[in-house]
Amino acid sequence: MSSVKIEFSHLSKQYKDVLAVSDFSAQVISGRVTGFLGPNGAGKSTALRCLLGLVTPTGGSALVNGGPYSSLHDPIKQVGAVLDSRGFHPGLTAKQNLKVMASASGIDFARIDVVLKLVELEDATNKRTKGFSLGMKQRLSLAIAMLGDPEILVLDEPANGLDPFGIVWLREFVTKLAAEGRTILVSSHQLAEMQNTVNDVLIINKGKVVAQGSIDEIRQGKTLEEAFLALTARRSA
Amino acid sequence: MKNLLQSELRKLIYLRSNWLLLLWSGLFAALGTVAPILVFNSESRGMGMGFSGTNTPEGINAVFANAAGGYLFALIMGILIMTNEFRHGTAVGTFLVTPKRSTVLVAKLIAAAIAGLVVQVFSFLIATSAGVITLGFFEPHAPVTSELLWKIFRASVLSGIVLGIVGVGLGALVKNQIAAVTGAVIWTLIVEGLVVAFVESVGKYLPAGAITGLVDLDFGSNDFNFTIENYLSPLMATLVLLGYAALFSLVAVRTTLRRDLD
Ligand SMILES: Nc1ncnc2c1ncn2[C@@H]1O[C@H](COP(=O)(O)OP(=O)(O)O)[C@@H](O)[C@H]1O
Ligand SMILES: [Mg+2]
Numbered sequence: 001m002s003s004v005k006i007e008f009s010h011l012s013k014q015y016k017d018v019l020a021v022s023d024f025s026a027q028v029i030s031g032r033v034t035g036f037l038g039p040n041g042a043g044k045s046t047a048l049r050c051l052l053g054l055v056t057p058t059g060g061s062a063l064v065n066g067g068p069y070s071s072l073h074d075p076i077k078q079v080g081a082v083l084d085s086r087g088f089h090p091g092l093t094a095k096q097n098l099k100v101m102a103s104a105s106g107i108d109f110a111r112i113d114v115v116l117k118l119v120e121l122e123d124a125t126n127k128r129t130k131g132f133s134l135g136m137k138q139r140l141s142l143a144i145a146m147l148g149d150p151e152i153l154v155l156d157e158p159a160n161g162l163d164p165f166g167i168v169w170l171r172e173f174v175t176k177l178a179a180e181g182r183t184i185l186v187s188s189h190q191l192a193e194m195q196n197t198v199n200d201v202l203i204i205n206k207g208k209v210v211a212q213g214s215i216d217e218i219r220q221g222k223t224l225e226e227a228f229l230a231l232t233a234r235r236s237a
Numbered sequence: 238m239k240n241l242l243q244s245e246l247r248k249l250i251y252l253r254s255n256w257l258l259l260l261w262s263g264l265f266a267a268l269g270t271v272a273p274i275l276v277f278n279s280e281s282r283g284m285g286m287g288f289s290g291t292n293t294p295e296g297i298n299a300v301f302a303n304a305a306g307g308y309l310f311a312l313i314m315g316i317l318i319m320t321n322e323f324r325h326g327t328a329v330g331t332f333l334v335t336p337k338r339s340t341v342l343v344a345k346l347i348a349a350a351i352a353g354l355v356v357q358v359f360s361f362l363i364a365t366s367a368g369v370i371t372l373g374f375f376e377p378h379a380p381v382t383s384e385l386l387w388k389i390f391r392a393s394v395l396s397g398i399v400l401g402i403v404g405v406g407l408g409a410l411v412k413n414q415i416a417a418v419t420g421a422v423i424w425t426l427i428v429e430g431l432v433v434a435f436v437e438s439v440g441k442y443l444p445a446g447a448i449t450g451l452v453d454l455d456f457g458s459n460d461f462n463f464t465i466e467n468y469l470s471p472l473m474a475t476l477v478l479l480g481y482a483a484l485f486s487l488v489a490v491r492t493t494l495r496r497d498l499d
Contacts, residue, residue: 053336054329054498070336087330089248089321096251104244104334144330 005030005152005183006051010060012207013046020046022207023060028185028200030151033178035198035215036187037228043207044187045084048156052081064152074105080145081154086137087144090130094121094140097129101147115143119173135166142173153177155186159193171197191224205232238344241335245318245348252321255314255352262310262356263363269303270368278375291378295457298385301368302452305389307360308396308444309425311353313418315404318349319489320414328498342409342490346402353401354394361393385454391471392451399478400444406485409492441468442477450474 006028013021021043028034038044049055051062053069061068065078072078088097098112116122119139124132129140138158145153155174159167174197178184188194201218203210210231211218219227249255277290277300290296322328335341365386372378404421411417425445433440433449440446450469469477 049498052333054332056495056497072336075336076334081333083329087327087333089252089325089327091253092248092251096247100244100247100251101330101334103247104241104331106240 003030004028005065006154006185007063008047008051008060009063011047011050011057011062012059013043013050013055014058020207021050021057024204024207024209025060026202026209026212028183028202030183031181032199033174033184033186033197034200034202035194036185036202036204037191037194037224038187038189038204038210040189042189042204044189044204045156046207047204048081048083048154048185048187052079052083052154054083074148076101076105076148076150077107078148078150079152079154080148080150081156082138082141082145082158083156084160086141088129088140091128093126093128094132094143095125097140098144098147101144105148107147111147111149115146118146119143134161135163135169138162138166138170151182153182153184153186155184157187157189159188159190167193191228195219195224203228203231238340241340241344242347244334245344246351248321249318249348249352255317258310258314258317259356259359262307262360265310266304266307266360266364267367269306270300270364271371273300273303274368274371274375291372291375293457294379295455297379297381298454299456300372301365301381301385301389302449302454302456304361304364304368305357305393305396305448305452307357307364307393308353308400308448309422310360311356311397311400312404312407312421312425314352314356315349315401315406316408316417316421317404317414318345318352318401319405319408320412320417323412324414332498338493339490342405342486342493346405346486346489349401349405350398351401353397353399353404355397356401357393357397358390361390365389388453392448395451395475395478396444396448399482402482403444403485406488409489437467444478444481447474447477447481451478 004027008024008026011021011024024047036044046055047062050057051064051069065072069075069079094116095112098115099109102109102112116125119142121136121139121143124136129137132140159170162170174184174186186194186198195215198215200213201215202212274291277296291300322331331341332338369381407421408417411420429443429445432443433446441450447469451471451474453465453471455465
């Protein structure tokens with residue numbers, strides 16, 4: 001049984017002089033890892049921010065679990081998110097940051113130790129996040145996303161800035177969560193990074209959908225990069 | 238709402254810089270009571286500023302009214318509560334947990350009112366204690382009555398709550414932490430004082446003027462033509478201050494409701 005977990009329909013976002021997302025329609029199916037791919041500035045982050053209610057669309061809609069994010073009851077128990085603005089305070093410890101989040105949505109503090117263990121940060125629990133390495137910060141972001149044990153995960157460029165160990169760790173982490181049956185939408189501008197991790201691909205360029213389908217359909221025996229170049233060339237021709 | 242308020246209070250308590258700010262508010266207010274006692278009783282006798290000495294009730298009034306003077310720190314606390322979210326990008330996390338932004342803002346306004354209250358009660362206690370101890374070295378002096386202390390305590394409590402709330406509104410409006418705090422300091426320590434001193438008709442409606450009206454004490458200063466009759470009555474002053482709280486609450490909610498976050 002597969003169902004639509006995330007649905008963009010005719011989503012548009014016009015900033016002052018940039019049309020960041022333009023008549024963007026796509027679906028994310030439950031229980032699958034969907035790679036949201038496109039070059040820098042393609043509109044990935046803007047689309048995801050619209051989905052999470054952080055940015056108000058200028059047209060169309062983005063729904064998660066059948067409704068706008070803002071209408072979800074206890075949203076972090078349904079959707080976990082990692083965005084590039086990290087969402088935790090440098091002056092607080094990892095645990096304090098998680099307590100702030102947990103208490104806002106009535107999540108039991110016992111869950112905090114579980115998610116810190118999950119991302120292998122149990123040794124840094126009581127360290128202030130100011131001193132965290134990039135990889136540790138990224139793992140804390142993932143711990144925050146997992147706090148509500150959500151079925152859906154939205155990850156915006158989670159591999160950005162990570163060293164090769166971090167990228168391998170992340171790939172395994174995502175694979176593990178996917179195996180638990182979660183629905184994962186993960187964006188990246190590095191096409192190669194994702195091709196062995198994702199089931200479905202959603203390609204965006206200049207705010208518009210370029211292609212959407214299973215990884216095999218999109219690749220057609222080529223690498224993702226070659227497929228992407230072919231697809232964008234065909235579109236702009 | 239209970240959960241959200243608890244979360245906001247955790248942010249306040251966990252952050253060490255907030256405790257430092259609380260300490261500063263106490264020192265600032267204590268300086269306000271101790272310094273004039275020393276000046277009044279020095280050779281220069283108030284440097285000809287026309288204030289009465291600490292052997293008169295007016296002199297005692299002038300000294301202890303400063304115990305309510307830590308409200309700048311309540312204002313800064315409110316500003317920090319709001320601008321910290323933008324400065325560190327935690328607004329994203331906060332609104333992911335609670336997408337109903339007006340609810341978050343109400344929790345922040347309540348947290349800021351509590352923080353402002355704590356700042357002002359704390360600095361009142363420190364400043365009055367320091368004042369009473371310092372006066373002990375300069376007998377004889379006019380009595381420090383409980384009526385006097387009650388008036389100042391009343392003003393401390395209300396100004397703390399109101400300026401905490403005003404700070405959240407200001408922070409939401411300006412967003413930039415350094416700009417908002419700098420603006421608040423310059424306004425409170427320089428601009429507002431000048432307006433209150435020289436354009437009384439306007440100044441009595443500004444927060445500092447309203448707080449002076451609420452303190453409702455005669456300082457007996459002739460040089461600045463100060464007379465408490467020129468200020469608002471305590472009731473009017475309370476209404477004006479509550480008006481500021483309402484106005485800035487509205488500003489906080491309205492500016493945050495539809496703002497795009499990055
Ligand atoms: N807050 C903003 N104000 C103005 N323009 C923006 C803003 N955020 C993004 N943009 C622009 O929108 C376009 C898409 O950006 P973004 O969604 O961040 O792309 P991506 O995440 O795919 O790199 C870019 O041209 C970017 O400069
Ligand atoms: Mg991006």
